[in-house]
Amino acid sequence: MSDTDKSAETRDEVILNVPNYEVNLVKSEESGIFYFICSNPSRNKVSIIYFPFPTYQEVPQRDLELEETPMELGGEQGRWEEERLKTASLSFGAKKEREQGMRHEQEKYQLILEEDEMINFVSTAITMKGTRSEKDQEAPALSQAELKKQSMQEVRRSLPIFPYREDLLAAIHEHQILVIEGETGSGKTTQIPQYLLEDVSVGYSIRFEDCTSERTVLKYMTDGMLLREFLTEPDLASYSVIIIDEAHERTLHTDILFGLIKDIARFRPDLKVLVASATLDTERFSCFFDDAPVFRIPGRRFPVDIFYTKAPEADYLEACVVSVLQIHVTQSPGDILVFLTGQEEIEACCELLQERCRRLGSKIAELLVLPIYANLPSDMQAKIFNPTPPGARKVVVATNIAETSLTIDGIIYVIDPGFCKQKSYNARTGMESLIVTPCSRASANQRAGRAGRVAAGKCFRLYTAWAFKHEMEETTVPEIQRTNLGNVVLLLKSLGINDLIHFDFMDPPPHETLVLALEQLYALGALNHLGELTKLGRRMAELPVDPMLSKMILASEQYKCSEEVLTIAAMLSVNNSIFYRPKDKVVHADNARMNFVVPGGDHLVLLNVYTQSGHSTQWCYENFIQFRSMRRARDVRDQLEGLMDRIEVEVVSSQEDSVPIRKVTGYFYHTARLSKGGYKTVKHQQTVYVHPNSSLFEEQPRWLIYHELVFTTKEFMRQVIEIESSWLLEVAPHYYKSKELEDSSSKKMPRKQGKTKEELG
DNA sequence: GAGCACTGC
Numbered sequence: 001m002s003d004t005d006k007s008a009e010t011r012d013e014v015i016l017n018v019p020n021y022e023v024n025l026v027k028s029e030e031s032g033i034f035y036f037i038c039s040n041p042s043r044n045k046v047s048i049i050y051f052p053f054p055t056y057q058e059v060p061q062r063d064l065e066l067e068e069t070p071m072e073l074g075g076e077q078g079r080w081e082e083e084r085l086k087t088a089s090l091s092f093g094a095k096k097e098r099e100q101g102m103r104h105e106q107e108k109y110q111l112i113l114e115e116d117e118m119i120n121f122v123s124t125a126i127t128m129k130g131t132r133s134e135k136d137q138e139a140p141a142l143s144q145a146e147l148k149k150q151s152m153q154e155v156r157r158s159l160p161i162f163p164y165r166e167d168l169l170a171a172i173h174e175h176q177i178l179v180i181e182g183e184t185g186s187g188k189t190t191q192i193p194q195y196l197l198e199d200v201s202v203g204y205s206i207r208f209e210d211c212t213s214e215r216t217v218l219k220y221m222t223d224g225m226l227l228r229e230f231l232t233e234p235d236l237a238s239y240s241v242i243i244i245d246e247a248h249e250r251t252l253h254t255d256i257l258f259g260l261i262k263d264i265a266r267f268r269p270d271l272k273v274l275v276a277s278a279t280l281d282t283e284r285f286s287c288f289f290d291d292a293p294v295f296r297i298p299g300r301r302f303p304v305d306i307f308y309t310k311a312p313e314a315d316y317l318e319a320c321v322v323s324v325l326q327i328h329v330t331q332s333p334g335d336i337l338v339f340l341t342g343q344e345e346i347e348a349c350c351e352l353l354q355e356r357c358r359r360l361g362s363k364i365a366e367l368l369v370l371p372i373y374a375n376l377p378s379d380m381q382a383k384i385f386n387p388t389p390p391g392a393r394k395v396v397v398a399t400n401i402a403e404t405s406l407t408i409d410g411i412i413y414v415i416d417p418g419f420c421k422q423k424s425y426n427a428r429t430g431m432e433s434l435i436v437t438p439c440s441r442a443s444a445n446q447r448a449g450r451a452g453r454v455a456a457g458k459c460f461r462l463y464t465a466w467a468f469k470h471e472m473e474e475t476t477v478p479e480i481q482r483t484n485l486g487n488v489v490l491l492l493k494s495l496g497i498n499d500l501i502h503f504d505f506m507d508p509p510p511h512e513t514l515v516l517a518l519e520q521l522y523a524l525g526a527l528n529h530l531g532e533l534t535k536l537g538r539r540m541a542e543l544p545v546d547p548m549l550s551k552m553i554l555a556s557e558q559y560k561c562s563e564e565v566l567t568i569a570a571m572l573s574v575n576n577s578i579f580y581r582p583k584d585k586v587v588h589a590d591n592a593r594m595n596f597v598v599p600g601g602d603h604l605v606l607l608n609v610y611t612q613s614g615h616s617t618q619w620c621y622e623n624f625i626q627f628r629s630m631r632r633a634r635d636v637r638d639q640l641e642g643l644m645d646r647i648e649v650e651v652v653s654s655q656e657d658s659v660p661i662r663k664v665t666g667y668f669y670h671t672a673r674l675s676k677g678g679y680k681t682v683k684h685q686q687t688v689y690v691h692p693n694s695s696l697f698e699e700q701p702r703w704l705i706y707h708e709l710v711f712t713t714k715e716f717m718r719q720v721i722e723i724e725s726s727w728l729l730e731v732a733p734h735y736y737k738s739k740e741l742e743d744s745s746s747k748k749m750p751r752k753q754g755k756t757k758e759e760l761g
Numbered sequence: 762g763a764g765c766a767c768t769g770c
Binding site: 225253434436543632 | 762763764765766767768769770
């Protein structure tokens with residue numbers, strides 16, 4: 001193939017390491033455009049990955065208001081796009097041909113659009129419009145440094161929300177429930193409460209002042225905290241205004257609050273409710289709250305140009321790496337943010353980027369590659385906020401943490417492969433899993449918006465415009481539809497809401513999820529056979545943990561091991577990353593972990609870790625323990641211990657005896673027995689396996705209790721503890737019959753027998 | 762022999 005030879009003449013040296021490919025970076029003398037030449041000798045192919053962005057600037061841009069006009073890519077627009085795309089690529093090739101008279105150039109550029117391996121970005125000429133309003137034009141956007149110099153008054157006046165102050169207060173005055181649409185940065189979170197405080201007509205009534213001291217005029221709290229407030233004050237009488245911020249995030253607790261607050265607003269006409277959300281779904285909120293009016297506040301985001309790939313990318317990790325390099329070499333200064341799904345991907349991506357930069361050496365400007373994800377140690381997290389040195393470019397490779405939770409200054413370019421990890425819950429089996437799924441259009445737009453915080457930006461989506469339109473969901477499935485509802489159901493029951501099936505959910509959870517939660521609470525003795533809360537259930541609801549854990553804590557009193565069980569409950573309720581296992585120190589980390597192993601099972605190992613822990617960063621570092629998880633476990637434990645008085649449980653230690661702990665921990669509900677090749681859950685006769693990270697992985701005891709089921713590569717029980725089957729008759733005589741616990745595999749699965757006793761033993 | 766997104770009552 002003659003092209004191979006020709007391109008070989010311009011070949012510099014092999015600079016990128018792509019399997020089966022030789023890749024060179026070449027700069028065109030004529031246009032100054034950089035491009036990669038990839039050749040695959042074995043397949044006799046030459047391809048060019050070039051940097052198409054500058055050429056596409058010739059294409060007329062067409063704004064599309066995503067917020068107001070639904071994007072139409074099928075039909076007319078689809079054809080329009082196709083046409084335009086054709087023109088764009090041809091005009092580029094044709095121009096080259098005219099200028100250089102080089103026939104093979106034309107062919108090469110044709111090839112660009114045909115090769116599957118190429119990252120072929122297509123500007124659909126869709127721009128996410130900036131959100132700066134007419135009213136906002138007088139106040140310039142200010143940098144953080146400039147803001148610091150200003151007085152508080154000036155800062156407040158400069159926020160996008162400021163011109164709307166009077167109109168907003170009037171609207172709040174007029175309506176009981178108001179939906180406020182405004183994105184982050186509009187100032188709604190900090191300013192609205194202040195406006196309310198400054199405005200006597202509206203807000204804080206005499207009644208309110210009667211109820212609280214001056215110090216508690218304004219409370220910022222999480223949605224979960226507000227939910228707990230209902231337990232002590234079911235009508236929220238001491239509050240006169242409730243603002244539900246970030247409503248679009250649709251967290252489990254926010255969704256429950258919607259139903260509860262809508263309900264109390266009916267008999268508390270003096271209560272004002274503000275539902276603040278990003279520019280999405282506000283119509284749904286309005287509809288849910290009996291057509292409450294929507295008040296719109298523009299933000300201060302700059303426009304973001306959106307690019308899609310022409311064809312789907314098979315390997316999005318590789319596509320990310322190439323895209324970063326493309327941007328780095330062709331685009332004007334500005335940092336890059338890449339969204340990946342998890343730690344493993346992020347590490348791989350960072351390594352690939354660093355490796356390629358190393359090979360490119362001084363051919364390209366310095367590229368700082370920085371990972372960020374929630375479990376990354378804090379000192380490494382902090383690095384992403386360091387300012388980029390002059391002449392260099394920063395690329396931050398992040399999980400969804402950068403989508404909402406944190407904001408990085410200086411991001412101009414976003415690369416979005418369109419995936420995220422999402423928890424899902426199978427209510428039939430009670431099994432949780434974390435699955436890589438295509439993210440929603442809302443999520444993709446949120447990601448794109450991250451490119452427009454400091455200046456006009458660009459977002460490169462590693463999927464097609466067609467996929468965006470047809471394969472992605474409009475919004476993310478709300479958490480309430482993909483999680484275990486055990487403690488939410490318990491909480492609602494303790495608020496006196498008995499008919500959960502007809503509770504006013506904005507999006508109801510699957511029926512099976514409610515049924516399983518009710519069944520579990522019944523089995524634990526928190527509900528009686530009429531579905532009413534028992535005395536035990538009332539005490540369980542006081543504890544902010546999973547019902548199985550609260551049951552276990554209450555039962556620990558009788559077995560004189562509450563001291564230990566509190567610790568175990570706290571350790572189980574933090575996330576699963578107590579043990580730190582960095583890739584480069586796997587052996588050390590595993591050894592450190594082995595040192596904590598004690599007989600009996602994982603619960604006892606966790607107890608041992610907590611007991612031995614010095615709780616200092618130093619200690620955690622030396623023992624390969626995640627400091628943050630330990631601190632969290634300690635906080636949870638302190639909180640639980642503080643609640644023991646209230647539920648009348650004495651805190652006592654079993655000393656060295658592990659038997660009472662094992663009788664109580666994990667509790668009887670999740671039992672599995674050894675069965676050929678694996679285990680069978682007693683409840684559903686489901687085949688499950690001990691997780692390889694478990695301390696009991698090698699031992700395979702006949703009977704065990706698991707804390708949770710997760711599906712990854714297999715159905716795994718995570719956190720297991722060894723028990724004797726006879727104990728089950730002792731701790732849960734209402735739930736198990738001795739026949740069912742004989743070690744014969746031909747036995748039928750146990751059925752719930754008789755009524756649940758209110759208290760065990 | 763696996764692999765853990767994100768919060769936070």
